[in-house]
Amino acid sequence: MTEPKITLATAWLDGCSGCHMSFLDLDERLIALADRIELVYSPLVDAKTLPETVDLGILEGAISSEEDLEKARLFRARCRLLVSLGDCAVTGNVPAMRNAFRVEAVLDRAYRENVTCNPQIPSLGVPALRCPVKPIHHEVSVDVFVPGCPPSADTIWYVLSELIAGRMPEPARVTRFGA
Numbered sequence: 001m002t003e004p005k006i007t008l009a010t011a012w013l014d015g016c017s018g019c020h021m022s023f024l025d026l027d028e029r030l031i032a033l034a035d036r037i038e039l040v041y042s043p044l045v046d047a048k049t050l051p052e053t054v055d056l057g058i059l060e061g062a063i064s065s066e067e068d069l070e071k072a073r074l075f076r077a078r079c080r081l082l083v084s085l086g087d088c089a090v091t092g093n094v095p096a097m098r099n100a101f102r103v104e105a106v107l108d109r110a111y112r113e114n115v116t117c118n119p120q121i122p123s124l125g126v127p128a129l130r131c132p133v134k135p136i137h138h139e140v141s142v143d144v145f146v147p148g149c150p151p152s153a154d155t156i157w158y159v160l161s162e163l164i165a166g167r168m169p170e171p172a173r174v175t176r177f178g179a
């Protein structure tokens with residue numbers, strides 16, 4: 001009898017998408033994974049509504065905006081297990097570099113000082129920035145931390161394989177910050 005598939009949801013908050021690219025670097029192992037996992041919500045698939053209950057949630061990136069916070073809370077509420085994937089999610093990493101500056105100064109730098117054509121700070125269609133930028137576990141509880149920038153495909157494979165087998169992975173055995 002075939003085992004039921006584990007439902008998986010992924011999202012990126014304030015990240016560069018590199019952690020998701022590393023997931024895609026699983027290459028042919030994605031085919032094996034498809035036998036055990038159903039990707040129900042992700043930037044990698046068309047499904048754009050997070051189901052009410054999900055077995056496993058993976059978040060890339062730090063919490064930098066109100067939209068990031070809302071998504072992290074939604075994932076925590078609906079996912080049985082939540083994974084922080086990559087250094088930005090685990091420590092704040094690159095997005096948190098702006099914590100040394102005021103939000104107004106960051107916006108000025110990005111939208112006025114470095115722009116020659118119609119410099120202005122956007123007010124529509126962009127989520128409000130939060131200060132400070134935080135790692136995910138500073139706002140919601142996280143079950144598995146996977147450091148790396150990005151974590152390698154081998155690391156992601158190890159973590160998913162352990163979780164599929166019903167074991168808690170020990171990512172520190174196979175990856176480290178900045179790896």
Ligand code: SF4
Binds near residue numbers: 085
């Ligand atoms: S951890 Fe590295 S690869 Fe992943 S989102 Fe952050 S900067 Fe990108």
